[in-house]
Amino acid sequence: MTEAVxxxxxxxxxxxxxxxxxxxxxxxxxxxxxxxxxxxxxxWLKAEHEMGHGHANALVKYTLDEDAAG
Structure with a gap:
């Protein structure tokens, strides 16, 4: 069984x-x-790419966390 993301x-x-x-x-x-x-x-994602807040927040959080982890 696969664990949910x-x-x-x-x-x-x-x-x-x-x-x-x-x-x-x-x-x-x-x-x-x-x-x-x-x-x-x-x-910026919201203004330039008309992205919703939740989607923009998730992308930024994941990307910055990934970069911080090295």
Whole structure:
């Protein structure tokens, strides 16, 4: 039996479906941005890509956590 995905990654299927881009592409956009703070990146995704708050927050959280883990 497969364990359910939890946390920010649980949003990934709906993000890919709604915005038509793979998660890796969104992560590349986040990483290549001049912005570095969580809220700035969330606000940027919402303003520039018309992403909902929950989706933007999940992507930023997951990406920044992944980068911090090395």
């Amino acid at each position: 939890k946390g920010p990654a649980s949003y990934f299927p709906s993000i890919e479906k709604k915005y038509g881009r793979p998660i890796a592409e969104w992560q590349n956009k986040i990483r290549s941005s001049d912005l570095t703070k969580h809220k700035e990146l969330v606000d």
